[in-house]
Amino acid sequence: MATYTYRCDADGPLDVRRPIGTAPATVPCPTCGATAPRMITAPMLGLADRGRMALIDRTEASRTEPAVVSTIPGAPRPGRAAPAPRLDPRTRHLPRP
Template sequence: MVTYQYRCAACGDVDVRRPMGAATSHVPCPRCGADARRVYTSPRTRLVAPGLVSALDTAGASAENPQVVRREVAPRAPRHAHPLHARLPRP
């Protein structure tokens, strides 16, 4: 379901949830029943998780100014959740 925004002359902005692509240019206002016209707005990007916004900003910044690696990090041996996995034969 997508939230579409409409503007009623009497009530102001009205949000209507409909399936994607099912929006019409006019709907009856849910408050007063008058004709409400569809308003085209930008996507609601403020509802994105802050962690995702931070990760996207970091990825965008590193694309133009990559961080310089000063030392090599040695790979760690994989840890197993069950202690008996450590006794299994290794290739």
């Protein structure tokens, strides 16, 4: 369910909860019965969990201020040997070349 905001000229804003995409352009005001047109409002993203908000913030920041990297992510650092891959214990009895 989404919350849609309408504005009555006499009584001010009113909120109506409806399924997404089913809100009409106008609704009758529950107090005076006048026609109240729908207002365009910002989505309530501040109510999302912290992880989702951090992801949105990082995505927005990367658009104008991309992170500068000096090496390919996951590449071994110069002067350090790459660690040996861990073998799967289920394959230890298989013949090796």
